[in-house]
Amino acid sequence: MPTAMIIGAGIAGPVAAMALQRAGIDVIVHEAYPAPTAEVGSWIGLQTNGLDALRAIGADRTVRELAVPTPSIAFRTSTGRVLGEIPTGRPLPGGTTGVSIKRSDLHRALRDETSRRGIEIQHGRRLAGVASGADGVVATFADGGTATGDLLVGCDGIHSRVRESLNPSGPRARYVPILNVGGYANVTPPGDRPGVLTMTFGRRAFSGRLVTPTGQTWWFANPPRRDEPADGELGRISDAQWRDSLRQLYGLDRSPIMDLIAATPGPLTGWTTYDLPTVPVWHDDRTILIGDAAHATSPSSGQGASMAIEDAVILGQCLRDLPVPRAFARFEALRRPRAERVVAEGRKSSRLRSVGPVGRLARGLVLPLVLRHAAGSGAESLAWMHQHHIDWDAPVTTAGVPAPTPAKDVPTNLPG
Numbered sequence: 465m466p467t468a469m470i471i472g473a474g475i476a477g478p479v480a481a482m483a484l485q486r487a488g489i490d491v492i493v494h495e496a497y498p499a500p501t502a503e504v505g506s507w508i509g510l511q512t513n514g515l516d517a518l519r520a521i522g523a524d525r526t527v528r529e530l531a532v533p534t535p536s537i538a539f540r541t542s543t544g545r546v547l548g549e550i551p552t553g554r555p556l557p558g559g560t561t562g563v564s565i566k567r568s569d570l571h572r573a574l575r576d577e578t579s580r581r582g583i584e585i586q587h588g589r590r591l592a593g594v595a596s597g598a599d600g601v602v603a604t605f606a607d608g609g610t611a612t613g614d615l616l617v618g619c620d621g622i623h624s625r626v627r628e629s630l631n632p633s634g635p636r637a638r639y640v641p642i643l644n645v646g647g648y649a650n651v652t653p654p655g656d657r658p659g660v661l662t663m664t665f666g667r668r669a670f671s672g673r674l675v676t677p678t679g680q681t682w683w684f685a686n687p688p689r690r691d692e693p694a695d696g697e698l699g700r701i702s703d704a705q706w707r708d709s710l711r712q713l714y715g716l717d718r719s720p721i722m723d724l725i726a727a728t729p730g731p732l733t734g735w736t737t738y739d740l741p742t743v744p745v746w747h748d749d750r751t752i753l754i755g756d757a758a759h760a761t762s763p764s765s766g767q768g769a770s771m772a773i774e775d776a777v778i779l780g781q782c783l784r785d786l787p788v789p790r791a792f793a794r795f796e797a798l799r800r801p802r803a804e805r806v807v808a809e810g811r812k813s814s815r816l817r818s819v820g821p822v823g824r825l826a827r828g829l830v831l832p833l834v835l836r837h838a839a840g841s842g843a844e845s846l847a848w849m850h851q852h853h854i855d856w857d858a859p860v861t862t863a864g865v866p867a868p869t870p871a872k873d874v875p876t877n878l879p880g
Contacts, residue, residue, distance in 0.1 A: 465490045469603055469611055471591050471626055472496070472619035476755030476772035478574035480617050481583045482521050483780025493578065494589035494603065494611065496620070506646065506735070507682050508763070509534065510570070511562040512553045513852040514770025517777045519556070520856040526573045531563035532676045533659050542667045542717040549660070553850030562850070564661065564674055564682065570769065591620060594629040594751055601750040615788065616751045617779065622738045624757035630745045637738040639692040640762050642670070644735050645706055646684035647728035653681060653720035664721065669713040671721045683724045687713055693736060703731035737763060739807055746800070747792040754779055759803035765810030767849065775799060777854050785860040794862055806849065
């Protein structure tokens with residue numbers, strides 16, 4: 465049986481492991497961190513295309529059980545005026561909508577399902593280097609250990625070491641000029657409906673909130689920050705400093721954000737956001753990038769997790785039906801145009817979150833028209849993004865992709 469090493473056990477890694485196992489490949493996942501860690505203040509959207517991809521490999525149920533259905537997004541101004549409300553996409557057959565989920569819950573659900581299927585996840589395996597040889601691809605780890613397989617899948621995120629091995633001269637992650645802070649408050653803002661993600665364009669900064677069925681409210685704030693923080697800088701900001709800074713940013717807004725911040729247990733912590741410009745090389749004969757390692761998008765797109773999951777499942781299909789390295793070439797042909805379009809959309813949305821007085825005026829005039837058009841056309845306005853369907857049983861063909869010339873020591877029959 466062919467063997468594959470998965471580098472990274474975040475979102476793309478466990479899903480890739482399950483998809484490759486289903487394709488007949490023996491898989492081991494190598495994760496840098498010594499043990500799963502709890503994350504505070506971080507929650508993400510998982511859209512219907514991501515849930516559809518999980519459904520293709522029978523891994524959606526445990527995720528949906530932990531998530532909050534989020535069928536629509538409402539937009540408000542700093543004064544509380546409603547700009548509009550749009551659907552997050554057409555529901556899947558059976559009525560499943562897009563969801564919101566704590567990142568730590570999503571990671572845990574995917575890791576648990578991976579382990580339940582008998583796939584080994586090794587922790588404390590921080591990648592140091594990758595090299596291909598006659599016996600396969602060799603991964604070297606920071607502790608001095610090594611591992612060998614027929615294939616290596618880089619799922620190691622925005623600061624990927626696997627990407628560096630394939631693209632020694634770049635590109636590097638690109639800082640998105642807003643910070644992130646968030647948490648969970650046991651209060652419900654008056655008038656908010658459970659499951660409606662409310663986005664507010666404040667006078668000085670953007671924020672969002674979501675009331676869950678239990679009445680708890682999940683929230684985030686995006687303080688603008690043009691220059692990239694130095695390593696460790698955000699970790700030195702105290703809870704009191706965060707709260708004072710947020711008070712200055714949001715104190716003039718007629719929004720419940722300050723009440724949510726006050727009701728959130730500390731300490732508040734912040735984190736940075738990055739995306740990636742075009743990555744020239746996604747793969748060689750034995751190694752391939754997927755998820756954030758290949759095409760990280762700003763959280764503004766709401767698609768980072770879903771795109772990583774799509775990648776993982778489609779890579780499994782390609783390796784099931786095509787020989788290596790043709791499977792890698794077909795994967796890139798299928799995924800690169802869609803991924804780069806999502807990255808561009810996310811970058812555009814991030815810019816909209818932080819504008820000056822003139823920009824706020826223009827946004828207040830134009831955005832309601834845009835949202836009315838989007839709401840009027842329903843989920844169809846988001847169809848290209850959210851209605852991406854994966855049929856696991858559908859065969860993958862080369863469809864005009866020229867066969868690459870493999871190195872003489874690279875197997876060309878894994879599997880199929």
